[in-house]
Amino acid sequence: MKYVVLFDVDGTLMEESPTHTMAFDYVCDEFFHVKTDIKSFPRQGMTDQGILFGILQNSGIDYDTIKSRINELLIELGDYTIKNMIEDDYVLLPYVEETLEEMEKNNFILGLITGNFSKIALERVSKAGIGNYFSFGGYGEDSAIRSELVQKAIERSKLNPNLNNVFVIGDTPKDIKSGKDVGTKTVGVATGVYGIKQLQDADFSIKNLKQYKKLIEFIKK
Ligand SMILES: [Mg+2]
Known part of the structure; x- marks a missing residue:
């Protein structure tokens, strides 16, 4: 039996990247000369595209104008983040390495589901030393809608798996919903801003990966 396990990045594998976070305000100012405030925007579980649309629309920029420049915005977001990356941008959460190692021993097939632009996500996981565990993923530029990232990642796995053997693991209700919308199993890990109670829609939830x-x-059951 092949199990496909799709990991969210921020709040699940790693702490949020401060440079990536600040890059949103930087690109909005560069492109549209508006002062946005990413820190006060409830961005957890959102895709980079979704965040850009959200904060720019809050600043009065209309949807079509944002849409016409979204690819350029994402590229600049990626370039800025990578150019300014510091160690704090790739801090692994506790027991991530143990979890991934044990999953690899069990021949699980591991992928990423992240709202991060792929260039940012891949640089961060690689710098954190866990890049080799993941051979495919769904990323921020694929769609603004998280469930479409899950679909994209499953497609890219080229495994055509039974969805009962696919597990989306994340730290926000949005991660859980994205898996449910596609029909996968879902696991909540309460290492982001949400507690176990707020992740109760998941098929299984744990406080942190110490319980790997x-x-x-649960996955093998
Ligand atoms: Mg997350």
Whole structure:
């Protein structure tokens, strides 16, 4: 039996990247000369595209104008983040390495589902030393809608898996919803801003990855 496990990045594998976060305000100012405030925007679980549309529309820029420049915005967001990257941008959460190692031993097939622009996500996981665990993913430029990232990642796995054997693991209700919308199994990990209670729609939830053995048992059941 092949199990496909799709990991969210921020709040699940890693702490949020401060440079990536600040890059949103930078690109909005560069492109549209508006002062946005990413820190006060509830961005957890959102895609980079979704965040850009949200903060720019809040600043009075209309949808079509944003849409016409969204690719340029994402590229600049990526270039700025990578150029200014510091160690704080790729801090692994506790027990991530143990979890991934154990999953690899179990021959799980691992992918990423992240709202990060791919260039940013891949640079961060690679710098954190876990890049080799992941061979495919769904990323921020694929869509503003998270469930479409899940679909894209499953397509890219080229495995055509039974969705009962696909697991979306994330730290926000949006991650859980994205998996449910596609029909995968879902796992909540309460290491982001949400507690276990707020992740109760998931098929399984854990406080943190220290409980990775339980998680692996759940997947193999
Ligand atoms: Mg997250």
